[in-house]
Structures are given as structure tokens and as C-alpha cells.
Amino acid sequence: MLGDPVAPPPLNDLIRWMARRYVVPAGKAFARVVPPRVRVKVDEPVPLPVEPAPSLIPTYTGGTDLLAAIAGGSSGVWCVECLPGHDRSALIAELVAAAGRTSGGTALVAVPEVRYGSQVLDGLVGIFGEVARVDSAQTDGMRSKSMMRLGRGHGLGAGGRAVVLAPAKDLRLLVMDEEHHRSYKEDRAPRYDARRVAIERAALSKAVCVLMSSTPSVETGAAAARGDIGWVTPDRATRRAARPVVEFMEKDEARAVSHELHVRMRDVLAAGGRVALLAPARGYSRTIWCATCARSLRCPRCEAGLSLDGPPGGRTTDVRCRRCGLVAEGLHTCPNCGGTDFRWIGSGSQRLAEQLTRSFPRARVAYMDPSNVEDSAAEARDADIYVTTWIGTKAVFRPTVSLVGILDADALIRRPHFRATEQAYQAFAEMSDWVGPAADGGRLVIQGSEPGHYVIQAVTRGDYRFFLERELALREELNYPPFSELVRITSRVADPGVLERAAQASRAAGGTVLGPIAVYQGPTGRDAQQILVKCSDALLIADALRSLARDTPSGSGLAIDVDPR
DNA sequence: ACATTATAAATA
DNA sequence: ATTTATAATGTG
Numbered sequence: 001m002l003g004d005p006v007a008p009p010p011l012n013d014l015i016r017w018m019a020r021r022y023v024v025p026a027g028k029a030f031a032r033v034v035p036p037r038v039r040v041k042v043d044e045p046v047p048l049p050v051e052p053a054p055s056l057i058p059t060y061t062g063g064t065d066l067l068a069a070i071a072g073g074s075s076g077v078w079c080v081e082c083l084p085g086h087d088r089s090a091l092i093a094e095l096v097a098a099a100g101r102t103s104g105g106t107a108l109v110a111v112p113e114v115r116y117g118s119q120v121l122d123g124l125v126g127i128f129g130e131v132a133r134v135d136s137a138q139t140d141g142m143r144s145k146s147m148m149r150l151g152r153g154h155g156l157g158a159g160g161r162a163v164v165l166a167p168a169k170d171l172r173l174l175v176m177d178e179e180h181h182r183s184y185k186e187d188r189a190p191r192y193d194a195r196r197v198a199i200e201r202a203a204l205s206k207a208v209c210v211l212m213s214s215t216p217s218v219e220t221g222a223a224a225a226r227g228d229i230g231w232v233t234p235d236r237a238t239r240r241a242a243r244p245v246v247e248f249m250e251k252d253e254a255r256a257v258s259h260e261l262h263v264r265m266r267d268v269l270a271a272g273g274r275v276a277l278l279a280p281a282r283g284y285s286r287t288i289w290c291a292t293c294a295r296s297l298r299c300p301r302c303e304a305g306l307s308l309d310g311p312p313g314g315r316t317t318d319v320r321c322r323r324c325g326l327v328a329e330g331l332h333t334c335p336n337c338g339g340t341d342f343r344w345i346g347s348g349s350q351r352l353a354e355q356l357t358r359s360f361p362r363a364r365v366a367y368m369d370p371s372n373v374e375d376s377a378a379e380a381r382d383a384d385i386y387v388t389t390w391i392g393t394k395a396v397f398r399p400t401v402s403l404v405g406i407l408d409a410d411a412l413i414r415r416p417h418f419r420a421t422e423q424a425y426q427a428f429a430e431m432s433d434w435v436g437p438a439a440d441g442g443r444l445v446i447q448g449s450e451p452g453h454y455v456i457q458a459v460t461r462g463d464y465r466f467f468l469e470r471e472l473a474l475r476e477e478l479n480y481p482p483f484s485e486l487v488r489i490t491s492r493v494a495d496p497g498v499l500e501r502a503a504q505a506s507r508a509a510g511g512t513v514l515g516p517i518a519v520y521q522g523p524t525g526r527d528a529q530q531i532l533v534k535c536s537d538a539l540l541i542a543d544a545l546r547s548l549a550r551d552t553p554s555g556s557g558l559a560i561d562v563d564p565r
Numbered sequence: 566a567c568a569t570t571a572t573a574a575a576t577a
Numbered sequence: 578a579t580t581t582a583t584a585a586t587g588t589g
Binding site for chain 3: 115188189557
């Protein structure tokens with residue numbers, strides 16, 4: 001039981017690489033591969049399955065090449081641009097079995113968002129039975145068992161982002177499902193990006209790394225388009241057949257739901273269908289405007305607009321800052337002029353649900369937002385109209401609907417972040433997936449003000465490459481990833497010298513420093529300063545920052561985030 | 566992302 | 578020794 005190495009080669013080298021790239025002491029990195037300390041009996045390892053035989057993968061362009069690469073025991077990275085309608089468990093199972101048929105090897109499968117359960121993970125367990133699960137949904141005992149079992153040569157391991165660190169022997173295949181997902185970035189030290197770690201691990205283990213997504217991240221798509229990694233894609237006709245009807249509707253400034261969309265909803269409801277609406281904000285209203293002094297209320301700390309949680313006069317009348325999370329209780333008078341005549345502009349999910357109850361009196365209306373996720377899940381299932389913010393669009397919460405309305409596409413596309421358009425495209429594509437193909441009555445309505453925007457165009461066409469090309473042109477112009485790598489350094493210290501030194505070290509290592517800018521973290525967190533470093537190789541910056549990180553230990557409030565999202 | 570807990574640092 | 582601030586960790 002004891003004596004099994006926790007990081008057998010070449011995993012030890014991977015952990016060292018991780019410690020280096022993400023600027024943490026080696027011990028911190030190695031701590032991640034130590035199984036939970038519980039006494040367990042380790043099950044006999046079982047080799048990889050040899051079935052199912054490939055049937056879905058060969059229908060993709062490049063699919064047989066990928067299977068050949070896995071079977072041939074070669075090493076390399078592949079992007080599998082999968083069809084939203086395809087069962088990804090089945091797809092992954094075919095790849096895993098291909099590795100199994102070459103004898104002796106093992107495979108690891110990573111999936112995002114394990115905590116609400118994962119259909120893909122359940123699917124794999126259904127197909128293979130013997131899956132060593134190392135996800136956080138398992139008990140410590142189970143995880144420990146699975147890790148040790150993998151260390152002894154068990155064939156298939158699966159779980160969240162941490163599986164890329166699992167001690168699998170003779171790794172042949174490493175699959176990242178939903179490769180574009182944010183949860184592959186670890187949010188605490190070591191702040192590793194599981195995608196990068198997976199690629200590095202595959203290289204060290206001479207394994208095949210498969211990055212699978214129906215909307216690959218821009219970095220992965222760019223590498224595939226450049227020919228640096230393999231590209232497996234569905235053919236054009238299949239892709240087109242999977243699209244819903246996508247309609248763009250001009251946003252009506254006076255109301256959240258335009259007349260046109262209202263008509264669509266009425267038609268769908270009359271036909272016995274269900275509707276989901278995506279509100280741009282939670283709670284009640286997005287902006288609070290004082291009629292006496294003709295100003296909107298701003299956060300005293302960070303100057304961002306404030307929004308209201310509950311209905312005015314209701315039980316919850318907390319005012320919340322969207323940027324820094326500051327919450328002020330019970331708004332009664334305007335802090336500026338003492339006026340009491342407020343106007344509530346822009347509906348949040350809760351007010352929308354209220355309004356819809358009035359305009360569709362016979363429909364059952366349910367809403368979900370970050371504050372009521374748990375108790376509204378059941379209600380949502382029977383609702384005719386389901387109003388939610390982006391949180392309720394997670395696959396596990398989705399009721400079956402035939403119409404999805406995105407009320408404010410601009411809010412998503414226009415966010416001040418270089419990944420805003422990428423994330424908007426992914427979100428819209430996911431909504432397309434939700435309503436399903438046009439042949440089955442699927443319809444997506446996007447309300448916004450820019451029908452010509454390339455994100456809207458790409459979603460309408462269901463064309464990932466159209467999006468990718470235009471996005472890459474912009475990224476190149478501004479030298480953002482994949483044309484550069486990023487390091488984000490945050491400091492909460494009163495003494496600005498720490499951040500200054502970090503900036504100097506970064507410049508000396510060849511980086512370009514942007515900022516500093518002020519950031520606000522959480523209602524209790526204090527103001528901090530942040531810089532962003534663009535460089536050609538984050539390893540160089542990481543090396544340059546290592547001594548600074550070591551010499552300014554606890555209390556410095558210094559956070560170095562390599563490959564931020 | 567948030568609250569709780571553990572730990573280190575500062576002060577008396 | 579006691580208090581206080583901050584980092585680590587667990588949980589929705």
C-alpha cells in the first residue's frame with residue numbers, strides 16, 4: 001500500500017514544470033499529487049477497454065488520422081471540433097478504446113464543472129464501468145483509491161481539471177472535454193491552466209492530447225488553423241443541419257422584450273412549446289436613477305453603477321455594486337440630493353419574471369439567478385417561461401425549450417475584456433445547442449443593436465471558422481493571445497514598490513507592461529493595483545518573477561497569475 | 566465566489 | 578499571551 005511513488009517519471013518533471021511556469025515553490029505543486037491521507041484498499045487495476053469500435057469519429061474529417069495517431073502510439077496535440085448534437089461520451093469512448101487496442105497504455109479524460117455532476121463522466125462510467133474517478137464529487141477515500149489504482153497501471157482515469165496531474169502509467173491519451181471551458185483554469189496557487197499542463201504532459205509522456213469542443217478556444221483554434229496541431233472537424237453539411245433558426249431582433253430601448261420577440265413567444269407557447277429568456281442581470285433593476293437630481297446612483301468605492309436586488313419596497317431592497325460586489329442595505333433616499341423619487345431602469349431576471357407573469361397570465365413563469373439556484377431548479381423544470389441569467393444556462397439546469405431569447409447580446413459582446421467576444425460566441429453557440437436543430441423546431445432569438453457584428457454573424461451561420469478568422473485579426477492587432485502570452489500581477493500592498501519591481505523584472509525579461517490599473521475584489525477585499533504583462537514566453541517572465549515572489553512572502557498581497565483567463 | 570478556519574505577525 | 582491580519586481551505 002505504502003511505497004507507491006506519488007509522481008512517477010515523467011510526472012515529476014511535469015510538476016516541476018508547473019511549479020516553474022506558475023511561480024510556486026515545488027512543494028506546493030507536488031502537494032497537488034499527494035492522495036488524500038486515508039487508509040484504503042486499492043482495487044486491482046484493469047487495462048483499457050478495446051471497445052467500442054469507432055463509428056462516430058470516422059465521420060469527421062481527419063477522424064481516421066487521429067485514430068491512427070492514437071493506435072500508432074505517436075505523440076501530438078489534436079483539436080476535435082465536435083458537433084454539438086453528438087454524444088460526447090460516445091465520442092470520447094471511441095478514442096479511449098483506440099488507445100486500449102494498442103495494449104498496455106492508459107488514458108485520462110478531463111471534464112469541466114464536476115460539482116453539479118457531469119453527463120459525460122456518467123456516460124463514460126456507463127460504457128466502461130471501471131473508471132478511476134478523481135473528481136471532487138468523490139469522497140477522499142474514493143479519490144485516494146483511484147489515484148493509487150492509476151499509479152499501478154489502471155487503464156482509464158477521469159475527473160475535473162486535476163486529472164491532468166493523475167499518476168497514470170504509460171499515458172497514451174489525454175482528452176480535455178469542452179476544452180474552451182473557464183473551469184480548466186485553477187483559481188488558486190498553483191494557478192495552472194489545465195490545457196497548458198495537458199499539452200506539456202502529453203509531450204513529456206509521448207501521448208496524444210485531444211482538445212475537444214464544439215467551440216474551441218481561440219488559442220486552440222488558431223493552432224489548428226495554423227496546422228501546428230491536428231484538426232478534426234465535422235463536414236459542412238452535418239454542421240449546417242445541426243443549426244437552429246437564428247433570428248436577430250433590434251433591441252427595443254423602452255422594453256426588455258421587443259414586440260417581435262413577444263409575438264414569437266406567444267406563438268411558441270400557443271403551440272405548447274416552452275421558452276427560455278436570458279436576462280443580462282440578476283435581481284431587479286440594472287440601474288437606479290434619481291429623478292430629483294437626474295443622476296444614476298454610483299458605487300462610492302469604484303464609481304460603477306449600482307443595481308437593485310429586490311423589488312422596491314419589498315423585503316430585499318439591497319443595492320449592489322456589480323463591479324466590486326459592495327452591498328448597501330435598504331435604499332431609501334438618494335445619497336446625493338436626499339430625493340426619494342427613483343426610477344428603475346433595465347430589468348433584472350426577477351423583474352422580468354414579474355412582468356412576464358402579467359403579459360402571459362396563463363403561462364407558468366420561473367426565474368433563476370445566482371441567489372436562488374438550489375430551490376428554483378425544480379420549478380424551472382415545469383415552467384413555460386424560464387427566465388435566467390447566465391448561471392441558469394448550465395447544461396444540468398436546462399429545461400427542454402424550443403425557443404431561447406437572448407435579451408441583450410450587446411452586454412455580453414461589449415464587456416471590457418479581450419476575451420469578451422470569444423466568450424460571447426461560446427455562450428451564443430451553447431444556446432444554439434440548447435434549442436437544438438431547426439428540423440426539430442429549435443429557434444434562437446438574439447436581441448441587440450448590431451446585426452452586422454461578426455459574433456452575431458458567426459452564430460447565425462453556425463460557423464466557428466468565420467468567428468475565428470475575425471477574432472484572430474483583432475487579437476493580432478492588439479497582440480493578445482495567441483499572439484502573446486499573458487501574466488497578470490496583482491498587489492494589495494500600500495507600498496507600490498512591489499508592483500513596480502515586478503514590472504521592472506518583467507520588462508527586463510522582454511515583457512510589455514500594461515497598467516497599473518485599480519481593481520476591486522469582493523465586498524470585503526480592499527483596493528488593489530494590477531499590471532498585465534504581454535510576452536512571447538511566459539516562462540521567461542515566471543523565471544524573472546520567481547525571486548521577487550520568494551522575497552516578498554506572506555503579507556505582501558502579491559499574486560502572480562500566469563495564463564490568466 | 567464566499568465564508569470559515571488555521572496560521573503567522575504584531576503588540577502588550 | 579493576546580489580538581489582529583492574512584492566507585489556506587472547504588463548500589455552495
